Amino acid sequence: MASSRIRYFLGDLVATTVACSSIAAFTGTCVPSDCPPWALMPLGMALGMALSIPCWLAAGPLLGMIEPMLQIMLGGMVAGMAAGMSAGHEPAPGLLALAALGAGCGAVTSLAIGASDWILRQGEADE
Amino acid sequence: MSSSDRGKWNRAAPRYESFAARAAEQRWARYKRKLFSGMQGKVLFLAAGTGLDFQFFPPGKTIVAIDVSEQMLRRAAPRARRYRGAIHLQQMNVGQLAFQDASFDQVYTSCTFCSVSEPLEGLRQIRRVLRPDGTLLMFEHTVSRWFPFNAMLHACTPLSRRFGPEMNRPTVRSVRQAGFEVRRVERHYLDVLKTIKARKPVPR
Numbered sequence: 001m002a003s004s005r006i007r008y009f010l011g012d013l014v015a016t017t018v019a020c021s022s023i024a025a026f027t028g029t030c031v032p033s034d035c036p037p038w039a040l041m042p043l044g045m046a047l048g049m050a051l052s053i054p055c056w057l058a059a060g061p062l063l064g065m066i067e068p069m070l071q072i073m074l075g076g077m078v079a080g081m082a083a084g085m086s087a088g089h090e091p092a093p094g095l096l097a098l099a100a101l102g103a104g105c106g107a108v109t110s111l112a113i114g115a116s117d118w119i120l121r122q123g124e125a126d127e
Numbered sequence: 128m129s130s131s132d133r134g135k136w137n138r139a140a141p142r143y144e145s146f147a148a149r150a151a152e153q154r155w156a157r158y159k160r161k162l163f164s165g166m167q168g169k170v171l172f173l174a175a176g177t178g179l180d181f182q183f184f185p186p187g188k189t190i191v192a193i194d195v196s197e198q199m200l201r202r203a204a205p206r207a208r209r210y211r212g213a214i215h216l217q218q219m220n221v222g223q224l225a226f227q228d229a230s231f232d233q234v235y236t237s238c239t240f241c242s243v244s245e246p247l248e249g250l251r252q253i254r255r256v257l258r259p260d261g262t263l264l265m266f267e268h269t270v271s272r273w274f275p276f277n278a279m280l281h282a283c284t285p286l287s288r289r290f291g292p293e294m295n296r297p298t299v300r301s302v303r304q305a306g307f308e309v310r311r312v313e314r315h316y317l318d319v320l321k322t323i324k325a326r327k328p329v330p331r
Contacts, residue, residue: 004154004156004157008154049282053286060146060150061145061146061149061150062150063150063154064150064151064154064155065150065151065287065291065292066151066268066280066294066316066319066320067151067154067316067320069279069283069294070276070279070280070317070319073279073282073283074275074279113317116273116276116317117316117317120271120272120273120314120317120318121314121315121316
């Protein structure tokens, strides 16, 4: 049971990292650099969340439906925010830097969700 | 479950396995096998879908399996035939179970109450068809206690309900509201994916 969990944990980690890397690269290039600074973060977040949907649907057949959804949507939101904010920097980051930023956001989000999962599985549940 | 639900699941049937269900089955196979290993007596299995769960049923049981969608049941039929026991498939709504009162010892569900349009009514029907002291065993996606996950489930449900399930159902609470005694809840993933074991109280 543990090996299966580890396998899917790694699958979620890879899927979220790859998805967030693409999301950040796309968001960073789409958000205009002359956009008002206050709008960069919400615009990036909205774009990141919208782009998460096709990534989630692509990961579904491999990893299940709800599990990658939570990881990729949360990761995509964070990656989009970070990429949106970075678009206002001078000079604007390149595609590779944006992809690396997104990959970092995705990996951290996935690890945080993995840790949350471990915490939430302790003891019995209730609502 | 309304006729629109039936239509939704009929439309979803051709892509149901490849798009979502098969991966989830593989991911949670061990937990489902463990849940179903306790099957005994007269068993009702709700929302059979395309019958992917049949592989986890212990052999030699007699099980009545229902689903609202004839397209799902058509795909489930070959799997029911391959089962080393007896699975009787019937097209039926969870909210309108055409069984006599107290006619089952156990009722099993697997990712069912994220899809039933009137979950409380469905659970009341289950309570009716279960014998006193009978058990309800569920493997379900529910809301989470943790805000970020819960917010995401609420945000995605308007999209997911168009082609399939609602991901933000408070199923444990609904089970209690329907008059069951919840015996045990095990979390399997982020307080979202749970095994729920409940019992129909014996009337005094």
